[in-house]
Amino acid sequence: MSPLFDNDSVAMRGESRAISVNRIYNFVYGWMAAGLAVSGVIAWMVANSVASGSFQLTPGTLIVCAVAELVLVFALSFAIHKIAPAVAAVLFMVYAALNGVTLSVLLLVYSIGTIQTAFFATAGTFAAMAVFGTVTKRDLSVVGRIAFMALIGLIVASLVNLFMRNSGLDALICYAGVAIFVALTAYDAQKIRELADNAYRLDSATVARLGIIGALQLYLDFINLFIYLVQILGRNRD
Numbered sequence: 001m002s003p004l005f006d007n008d009s010v011a012m013r014g015e016s017r018a019i020s021v022n023r024i025y026n027f028v029y030g031w032m033a034a035g036l037a038v039s040g041v042i043a044w045m046v047a048n049s050v051a052s053g054s055f056q057l058t059p060g061t062l063i064v065c066a067v068a069e070l071v072l073v074f075a076l077s078f079a080i081h082k083i084a085p086a087v088a089a090v091l092f093m094v095y096a097a098l099n100g101v102t103l104s105v106l107l108l109v110y111s112i113g114t115i116q117t118a119f120f121a122t123a124g125t126f127a128a129m130a131v132f133g134t135v136t137k138r139d140l141s142v143v144g145r146i147a148f149m150a151l152i153g154l155i156v157a158s159l160v161n162l163f164m165r166n167s168g169l170d171a172l173i174c175y176a177g178v179a180i181f182v183a184l185t186a187y188d189a190q191k192i193r194e195l196a197d198n199a200y201r202l203d204s205a206t207v208a209r210l211g212i213i214g215a216l217q218l219y220l221d222f223i224n225l226f227i228y229l230v231q232i233l234g235r236n237r238d
Contacts (some may be wrong), residue, residue, distance in 0.1 A: 018199040023099065024196040024211060031089065031215035035096035036222060042100025047107035057104065066096045072098070076216060085208035092216050099223065106227070112233045118233050122226040129182055130218070133189030144187035150180050171235065175226035 049055035072095040080088060107115065133140060154176055161169050192214045199207045 010109045020199065021196045024199055024207065025192070027208070028192050028211045028214045028218070029196075031092065031212060032218045032222070035092060035215065035219045038093055038096040039100035039103055039223070042097050043103040043107055046101050046104035050104065050108060057101075057108075062102055062105070065101045069095055069098050069102070073216070073220075077212060078212045080209050081206075083209070085205055085212060088212040089207055092212055092219075095216070096219070101225075103223070106230055110230055114230060118226055118230040121229050121233075122222060123172055125182060126185055126222050126225060129185040130189040133186035134193045136186075140187045140190045144191075147180050147183040147187060150176070151184070154180060171232075174228045174231045174235075178225060178232070180222050181225040181228070185218070185225070188217045190229050192218070207224070 046055065046057065050057045072091055076088060076091050076095075083091075154173060157169065157173055157176075161173065193205070195210050195214060200209075
């Protein structure tokens with residue numbers, strides 16, 4: 001992955017500023033794509049190993065991975081302004097790899113057709129909302145706040161349903177999850193545009209750090225949208 005800037009200055013004027021803005025977009029979405037690629041490869045490798053019997057994916061392993069993922073997300077979110085951009089990038093890739101282990105469950109549970117359909121539906125939806133969030137003149141801050149509050153409710157409902165095992169509530173959670181992460185995709189894409197527009201006021205290290213955390217947020221939007229669509233499509237086909 002190439003560095004965000006070739007020198008320490010991020011002062012941008014005229015054409016050079018436009019080039020740097022495009023470079024920021026490439027940087028953020030490039031790291032997001034790299035994270036998705038790492039997760040996909042790890043998920044495929046783990047699923048194949050489990051299917052062949054050479055590796056056993058136990059509940060304990062999944063719990064350890066889930067806890068480690070939470071720790072990494074909080075570490076990145078709260079320490080992003082203190083750590084070096086390279087460290088942030090490494091932590092992001094470690095998170096993506098751990099998430100690949102947990103995502104391997106989807107490959108073991110659902111058919112390849114369901115996975116492929118969900119992936120293309122996710123990619124199309126994500127792209128549309130990312131473009132909307134980037135080009136719209138409307139401030140999406142309120143949308144982002146509402147979606148975040150709804151996400152907290154979604155997490156609580158999901159935890160409750162672990163014990164209730166209510167199929168109706170499970171379906172509602174999946175559809176609500178799709179709506180929430182569609183909204184968050186547009187909101188997070190708008191934040192990336194704001195970063196690109198205002199990067200000339202920041203030093204290169206700060207822009208790189210914010211770019212990595214932005215890539216992580218978009219990665220999470222994509223992955224969660226994908227997970228909920230897989231569950232919806234899988235349930236409908238069953």
